[in-house]
Amino acid sequence: MPGDHYNADSFKAFFDAWLLRQRNFLDDLLSAESGSPHDGDLQDLISRVLSHYEDYYEKKSRIAQTDIFLVFSPPWFTTYERTLLWIGGFRPGLTFRLVNQSINDMSDEQVLRIRRLRDDVKIEERLLNNDLAKIQEKVAAPPLLEFFRRGGHDGVIGGEEAMENLKAAFQSVLASADFFRRDTALKVTEILTPAQAVRFWAAVAQLHLRIRALGLQEDAE
Structure with a gap:
């Protein structure tokens, strides 16, 4: 709802x-994969899955406005999940590994389009890595270093302003990375047929839930 103020607990x-709904969507995707529904029904399911992810990104953007540093080391993720993060989420290049694992009946034209998209994604990932590296350099520069050393207290000339600039820079690079993640997944979905897209999104959900389960198990031990 508009005006919701997110903190770590509410997120x-x-x-x-959201993960419970993810499991339900996986059941629906696997059921569609094993059955023979019409393309229209498959398209409807894919649209609902995409809306499910949009919901996540919308809520995530709100908490990023509240506390950007939470999103870069999210306490709602397991320790293992946090080791896999790239600018607050998954690396878009992972998408193509899942395409290769889940789909073996692409046409020559589809293979070519996926390959071109993968090459574009590699370039964009490098550019965002460079943006992030520039931001991280600012963290080690005065007056921010002195600001952090004093525990974020006033009295450091330019410290507050530098901190606000740093937050804005992190928010900007996260927004770019999240847009890039969504855009990559949407472009892959558009290249695939509805039946192929169902297999792809089932593979995405399976990987996500498997990583989650492994992380919970490790943290419990």
Whole structure:
């Protein structure tokens, strides 16, 4: 709802509920994969799955406005999940590994389009890596270093302003990375047929839930 103020606890509650819906969508995708529904029904399912992810990104952008540093080391993720993060989420290049694993009946034209998209994604990933590296250099520069050394207290000349600039820079690079993630997944979905897209999104959900389960197991031990 507009005006919701997200903190770590409220986002964790949202994320837990979102993961439950993720499991339900996986069941629907696997069921569609094993059956023979019409393309229209498959398209409807894919649209609902995409809306499910849009919901996540919308809530994530709100908490990023509240506390950007939470999103870069999210307490709602397991320790293992946090080791896999790239600018607050998954690396878009992972998409193509999932395409290769889940789909073996692409036409020559589809293979070519996926290959071109993968090459574009590699370039964009490098550019965003460079943007992030520039931001991280600012963290080690005065007056921010002195600001952090004093525990974020006033009295450091330019410290508050530098901190606000740093937050804005992190928010900007996260927004670019999240747009890039969504755009890559949408472009892949457009290249695939509805039946192929169902297999792709099932593979995405399976990987996501498997990583989650492994992380919970490791943290419990």
